Amino acid sequence: xxxxxxxxxxxVGSGGVEWCEGLPTLLLLHGAGLNRTVWVLLGRYFARHGYxxxxxxxxxxxxxxxxxxxxxxxxxxxxxxFMDHLAQSNPLATQKLIYCGHSMGSLVxxxxxxxxxxxxxxxxxxxxxxxxxxxxxxxxxxxxxxHAAIEMINMFGHGFGSRIGNNPVSGISAYNTMEAxxxxxxxxxxxxxxxxxxxxxxxxxxxxSLAGNIKATVISGDADRMTPTKxxxxxxxxLGGSFxxxxxCGHMMMSEQPETTLQAMKQALQ
Amino acid sequence: xxxxxxxxxDTLALHAGQRPDxxxxxxxTPIYQSTSFVFDDSDKASSLFDVARAGHVYSRIxxxxxxxxxxxxxALEGGVGAVCTASGMAAIHLGITTIAGNGDHxxxxxxxxxxxxxxxxxxxxxxxxxxxxxxxSDPAAFAAAIKPNTKLLFAETIANPRCEVVDIPRVSAIxxxxxxxxxxxxxxxxPYLMQAIKHGADITVHSLTKFMGGHGVAIGGVxxxxxxxxxxxxxxxxxxxxxxxxFHGMNFVEEFGPYAYIMRARKEGLRDFGASLSPGNxxxxxxxxxxxxxxxxxxVSNTEAIVDFLAxxxxxxxxxxxxxxxxxxxxxxxxxxxxGCGAVFGFELEGGRPAGSAxxxxxxxxxxxxxxxxxxSLVIHPASTTHSRMDDADLLKAGVTPGLVRLSVGLESLxxxxxxxxTALRRAEKVAQ
Numbered sequence: 001x002x003x004x005x006x007x008x009x010x011x012v013g014s015g016g017v018e019w020c021e022g023l024p025t026l027l028l029l030h031g032a033g034l035n036r037t038v039w040v041l042l043g044r045y046f047a048r049h050g051y052x053x054x055x056x057x058x059x060x061x062x063x064x065x066x067x068x069x070x071x072x073x074x075x076x077x078x079x080x081x082f083m084d085h086l087a088q089s090n091p092l093a094t095q096k097l098i099y100c101g102h103s104m105g106s107l108v109x110x111x112x113x114x115x116x117x118x119x120x121x122x123x124x125x126x127x128x129x130x131x132x133x134x135x136x137x138x139x140x141x142x143x144x145x146x147h148a149a150i151e152m153i154n155m156f157g158h159g160f161g162s163r164i165g166n167n168p169v170s171g172i173s174a175y176n177t178m179e180a181x182x183x184x185x186x187x188x189x190x191x192x193x194x195x196x197x198x199x200x201x202x203x204x205x206x207x208x209s210l211a212g213n214i215k216a217t218v219i220s221g222d223a224d225r226m227t228p229t230k231x232x233x234x235x236x237x238x239l240g241g242s243f244x245x246x247x248x249c250g251h252m253m254m255s256e257q258p259e260t261t262l263q264a265m266k267q268a269l270q
Numbered sequence: 271x272x273x274x275x276x277x278x279x280d281t282l283a284l285h286a287g288q289r290p291d292x293x294x295x296x297x298x299t300p301i302y303q304s305t306s307f308v309f310d311d312s313d314k315a316s317s318l319f320d321v322a323r324a325g326h327v328y329s330r331i332x333x334x335x336x337x338x339x340x341x342x343x344x345a346l347e348g349g350v351g352a353v354c355t356a357s358g359m360a361a362i363h364l365g366i367t368t369i370a371g372n373g374d375h376x377x378x379x380x381x382x383x384x385x386x387x388x389x390x391x392x393x394x395x396x397x398x399x400x401x402x403x404x405x406x407s408d409p410a411a412f413a414a415a416i417k418p419n420t421k422l423l424f425a426e427t428i429a430n431p432r433c434e435v436v437d438i439p440r441v442s443a444i445x446x447x448x449x450x451x452x453x454x455x456x457x458x459x460x461p462y463l464m465q466a467i468k469h470g471a472d473i474t475v476h477s478l479t480k481f482m483g484g485h486g487v488a489i490g491g492v493x494x495x496x497x498x499x500x501x502x503x504x505x506x507x508x509x510x511x512x513x514x515x516x517f518h519g520m521n522f523v524e525e526f527g528p529y530a531y532i533m534r535a536r537k538e539g540l541r542d543f544g545a546s547l548s549p550g551n552x553x554x555x556x557x558x559x560x561x562x563x564x565x566x567x568x569x570v571s572n573t574e575a576i577v578d579f580l581a582x583x584x585x586x587x588x589x590x591x592x593x594x595x596x597x598x599x600x601x602x603x604x605x606x607x608x609x610g611c612g613a614v615f616g617f618e619l620e621g622g623r624p625a626g627s628a629x630x631x632x633x634x635x636x637x638x639x640x641x642x643x644x645x646x647s648l649v650i651h652p653a654s655t656t657h658s659r660m661d662d663a664d665l666l667k668a669g670v671t672p673g674l675v676r677l678s679v680g681l682e683s684l685x686x687x688x689x690x691x692x693t694a695l696r697r698a699e700k701v702a703q
Contacts, residue, residue, distance in 0.1 A: 011524075013525075016320075016518070016519075016520065016525065035527065036524075037524075037525065037526060037527030040525050040527075041322060041323060044321060044322035044525070045317055045323060047322075048316075048317070048322055062527075063502070063524075151276075154276070163276065163277055164277075164285050164286060164287070164288070164289055165286050165287040165288070165289075165341045165342070165345060166287055166288055166338070166341070167337075167341055168324035169324045170324075170326065170332035170334075170336075170337035170340065170341075170536075171336075171337055171344065171352050171354075171532065172341070172344070172529055172532070173286075173341055173344040173349065173351060175345070176344060176345065176348060176350045176351075176497065177350040177351070177497060177528055177529055180350050180496075180498060180529075181527060181528050184500075184528070258323070258324050259323065259325075
């Protein structure tokens with residue numbers, strides 16, 4: 001559905017189920033250059049299992065209007081404001097929120113959660129690390145809107161097994177789908193996102209401020225070359241949270257290993 | 271800065287979509303010859319029906335063996351996803367009916383496989399889908415034929431038997447300017463000779479029965495979604511970009527983004543029309559697909575030598591193959607088909623129909639039958655077989671004359687093939703005299 005917010009149309013998915021009173025709110029936030037569709041299976045699952053699922057396209061992404069923000073902090077402020085706005089006219093809770101982000105989305109929600117720790121119940125960070133350093137070749141390619149940036153993300157973002165395939169979603173090439181999805185981003189969006197990740201310095205402080213105040217889980221793929229496992233584990237330690245390691249899985253866990261990602265998320269939400 | 275590279279085509283042809291079986295260690299793809307699959311529990315069952323988890327329910331909709339083939343073809347084509355079907359014709363039907371229905375219109379090349387021509391000319395109009403046929407060598411003709419109710423443009427990458435090569439970049443640009451997708455039948459090129467999606471095609475279909483399988487033992491087809499067409503921006507496809515009552519009110523674009531089309535094809539068309547591929551046939555086709563690169567190289571080298579031989583032979587008046595400099599589409603073929611223009615082509619014998627019959631009957635290695643793309647060399651007389659249901663006017667529009675012979679060049683020794691052809695051509699010359 002389209003939501004008018006700050007004079008922009010923002011697209012929000014709900015997992016195919018209308019929101020209703022009394023359910024916990026689960027926010028799912030996409031990563032750099034991507035959009036809501038990366039959450040399709042997981043969003044549809046949790047929408048049918050006791051959650052009001054909120055899956056926005058960030059400004060400038062997917063079907064949302066506007067321009068991409070250039071910092072994690074600005075994204076985080078927008079997310080919190082947007083969630084407040086949604087709750088004003090929809091049956092969505094404003095307390096005990098569950099924030100779940102992937103990659104850049106995980107940094108945005110780490111920062112957003114730290115800004116409203118009293119309203120957050122659980123924080124799930126998928127494919128995450130803080131800092132989230134982006135190499136100069138990738139940044140340069142993204143700055144110049146070169147297709148090489150997409151190819152690098154796809155290459156480094158998938159484990160070897162996922163490059164071979166054997167997708168449980170029959171007939172779908174997760175690798176080629178990610179490429180097509182990244183190609184949909186307007187010029188400049190990918191760079192704005194990647195540069196925001198690279199420039200974000202407040203992750204450690206945000207994590208420490210949340211430690212002991214919320215239930216946090218970091219989910220990493222054992223073949224993740226974009227946010228390596230050891231960095232995810234370090235962030236988890238700073239958060240005082242739980243760590244889940246997905247086998248035979250790279251950075252794009254929702255499409256690479258949808259079933260084990262689901263099980264890890266279910267565990268985190270208990 | 272050079273970009274990292276994905277796995278190469280030859281590697282994907284062997285591996286894409288399949289890893290050693292986790293239960294048994296089987297290296298080859300197992301044949302999951304099962305109609306249905308047990309649900310772990312009721313929650314998994316309902317989640318599968320709600321498209322909230324991944325897995326298989328019933329082999330009409332999806333099957334693990336067929337899924338490997340679908341993912342492999344998708345990887346080779348550069349598509350986001352694929353659906354295999356019982357035949358190439360079933361793939362074309364599924365591809366069209368996923369986005370077109372009663373009151374809709376197609377613009378298609380007039381040079382098409384006879385079965386496709388029948389579907390578009392006679393069968394689909396019974397269901398309210400009309401087609402305007404145009405010259406495939408004239409991109410402007412595609413543009414001129416587009417109507418407000420047009421839903422797609424359709425052509426073959428290389429038409430048979432005169433080997434017209436459609437200018438995919440130009441025709442796809444025309445289609446996209448009008449908010450329409452271009453669907454191409456890429457059977458005769460296979461993704462090894464041309465990845466049509468990279469040239470601008472949005473949807474490809476193949477008869478897997480032909481070069482992709484290569485062995486002539488299994489019928490099958492596949493529909494591939496390039497994933498680049500923006501259905502929601504076109505405004506012509508509410509069935510994909512608005513809630514669809516036929517599938518739980520799902521808005522396929524909102525949910526699946528780049529693979530909305532192929533999900534709709536599976537969730538609706540495969541479910542309702544049911545033209546699914548059997549796991550046994552998928553297994554056979556996978557065995558063939560593993561050697562596609564090597565086979566296509568041999569098909570092409572044999573063909574080019576035979577084309578040169580025929581072009582110089584006194585019994586032959588004309589050879590229709592884009593590798594020939596005098597072929598009308600030679601230049602676009604060089605651009606789109608740098609690895610070769612395939613192994614199916616037609617040629618005209620001096621002496622018309624009697625010479626053609628004598629030629630075919632004198633051949634011993636070339637098999638006279640209604641197929642192409644086999645490892646074995648094949649021959650046919652289109653006017654009396656594949657195109658026999660066309661009247662004379664349509665026959666001429668499709669480029670089929672009484673003396674036209676079509677060859678599908680196989681993998682035999684070139685010397686043996688040339689020897690067989692030489693003998694048969696001498697027989698044809700005698701009849702012509």
